[in-house]
Amino acid sequence: MQRGAKKYRAGIVGCGRIGSEFDTDPKRKTVSTHAGAYSASDAIELVAVSDLNEEKLVKCGRRWGITSLYQDYKKMLAEQNLDIISICTWNSTHLDIVKEALNNGVKAVFCEKPIADALKNADEMVKRCDEKGVILQIDHQRRFDRVHQSVRDYIQGGKLGNIQQATFYYTAGIANTGSHMLDLLRFFFGDADWVQALYSQVQAPNPDDPNIEGMVKFRNGVFCSLKPCDVSAYNIFEMDCLGTKGRLKITRSGYDLEYYEARESDLFSGYKELFQSKPPLNKDAPREFMTSAVSHLVECLKEGGQSVSSGQDGRAALELICACHESARADGKRITLPLKDSKIRIISR
Ligand SMILES: NC(=O)c1ccc[n+]([C@@H]2O[C@H](COP(=O)([O-])OP(=O)(O)OC[C@H]3O[C@@H](n4cnc5c(N)ncnc54)[C@H](O)[C@@H]3O)[C@@H](O)[C@H]2O)c1
Incomplete structure (x- = not known):
């Protein structure tokens, strides 16, 4: 920024x-909040x-040196x-706050996940922001991280070969941490x-936000299993x-x-096996999810264009959450996407 x-x-x-x-x-080594990233x-x-x-x-104002408190x-x-x-x-409050913000001339909305409590409300948020040319960025924050971006490029560039299987382990509810999981899967594999x-x-x-076991079939042919665990035992997002x-x-x-390379087996002739190797991606690159998200928002404001974590992306993650519920309510029935609407109401806190 110029002086x-x-x-x-x-x-x-x-x-x-x-x-x-x-x-x-004190254990968090990088900026982890909106207030911290703006500051x-x-x-x-x-x-x-x-x-x-x-x-x-009052605590927030004191911590970040803000005196205009409402x-x-x-x-x-x-x-x-x-x-x-x-x-x-x-998430049940997001649409009303967006409406009020648009009426008061904001140029960018940085909204927490899940985008909304219902698909139709997410659609309204996206539509209203589009109509006013306002940037809507959703905080599925791994999208802003260089390592996750290079994983996506690695997979989509075919360097891992044809994808045969993916499994995702998560905790703490399909709409809470599950929202990050479903968004990341779309980031890697598409719709x-x-x-x-x-x-x-x-x-x-x-x-109000149960764990859900599931299977997602992506348009590129990849099948992914969703595997929930108990966050009170340990946190896992893998x-x-x-x-x-x-x-x-x-x-x-x-x-x-972690990376494993397929190489000639030393146990069985004519077969390959997976051997742990150095990851082909630089995982030690600086990892600043929140400050990267805010820098990206500033770029979008200055240069125009959509966020890499747009309102449409947020809507698509919510759609997957709703589809998981619709299927689970119908005892595992296959739910075909896209969903134009859904009766499911998502409560995430
Ligand atoms: N992106 C992430 O990694 C991440 C992490 C945690 C939470 N979240 C999401 O962020 C959202 C908030 O979660 P949290 O854990 O920070 O919740 P929280 O309960 O700690 O904080 C929410 C705050 O919003 C305030 N609030 C609610 N309605 C309000 C209103 N109308 N006006 C002013 N203040 C209001 C509450 O008083 C509360 O202090 C949820 O949607 C959650 O899923 C995202």
Whole structure:
């Protein structure tokens, strides 16, 4: 940013964990919140924050040095002439906040996942932002990470060979962490053809957002199994992808990779086996999901164009969540995509 250049004015609705609080965790080594990422940006000034909960609001203001604090986000939007709004509240509130933000002239919306509580509400968010030329970026944050981008390029470039199988292990509900999983699968494999799913016996922490076992068939022919685990036992967010040339695992919530190469077996003549090798991708590249997301948003504002994590992408992840529920409710019936609409209401907190 040139010295003296005007900064974008940003505000946040929701001063909870992803809005502000994750950055108080001493174990987190990188910026992990919207407030932290705006504060670290030299192109943006975080000018105001809003939360219904006064205690959270005051704590957030104190932590990031913000004095314009609002319990009513509508008042914040009316008074603060914001260029960017972050929506860090529960998904049932996202559409109303988007509508109000558009009425008050924001240029970019950075919205938490899942995009909305219902497909028709997601469609309305996308349509309204498109009509006003407002950028809508959804925080499926691995899309902004260089390592996940290089995994996508590696898979799509055929370097792993033909993909034979993918399995994804996740925890904490199909709409909560499952939203990241389903979005990432689309990022790697493209749009899905159909879904078959069952409610899992493995408990999720929020009874409104159950774990779901499933199978997604992608249009490129890949089948992926969705495998939930109990987050109270341990956290797991891992993909295991087997191509004809090797096997690539994304482990430790996306912070690590394992790679196995198919080579001549030393046990059986005429066969190859998988041998663990150095990952062909630089997994040690700087890993800054949130600050990368905000830098990308600034690029979109300056240069025009859609985010790599657009409203349509957010809608597609929500569509997969709804399809998983529709299938599980019908005892594993195959649900063909796309879904124009769905009666499913998604509660994610
Ligand atoms: N991208 C990620 O990795 C990630 C991580 C955590 C949470 N999330 C998502 O972010 C959203 C929020 O989750 P959280 O864990 O931070 O929740 P949280 O409960 O910690 O924070 C949400 C905050 O929003 C406030 N709020 C709710 N309605 C409001 C309104 N109308 N006006 C002002 N404030 C309001 C609440 O008081 C609360 O403080 C959820 O959609 C969740 O799925 C995403």
